[in-house]
Amino acid sequence: MPPAPFPREFFGRAAEEVARDLLGAFVVSGIGGERCVAEIVETEAYVGPDDEASHAHERFGRTPRNSAMFEAAGLAYVYLIYGMHWCLNAVTGPEGFPAAVLLRAARPVEGIEAMRARRLGRADRDLLRGPGNLCRALGITGEHNRHPLDRSPLGLAPGTRVPDTEVERGPRIGITRAVERPLRFRVRGSPYVSK
DNA sequence: GAAACGATTATCT
């Protein structure tokens, strides 16, 4: 899966740090046979049992759906939202502590033909714009829940680090609780971030 | 059991 994937330790840190550091990194998907690469431009952190907006908030405890968030850092947590869209997260932090980073948007880099084919009729800038669209373009579904993100067919790899001056931090999107916590990160001015 | 809701998106006005 060149470039070499992130080592597991990269994910064994606080979700907010991982969310910030994933900006500029690559998602690499070989799902469906064709290699697709995209540069991450927008993420959100879900930071632990005290995070009211998280699927793993303490009012739920550990359930069949959220259990990947309690498992080893560096696994994928994939869930279905609104009965029709898959969303991809990277599990972070120590094992047993439920936290993850949601991948919200990315810039197409390689394998654009395959991504267009999964997103018929969409402009290139919209191929991976939004968490549901990102999964759709890369072929990610519930069968990838718990997949280790350091090997084929789905992984994360370092790219060019985005300098602090280009990192924009603000409130998360689409949630009803803990709305004000600034746990959303995006690349300033990127045309590929969601709206 | 039944009902309401959700880490969204496309489409319509």
Add this chain to the structure above:
DNA sequence: GATAATCGTTTCA
């Protein structure tokens, strides 16, 4: 700006 689509999870009786 508003709303439908669509189903697993959560909540409430």
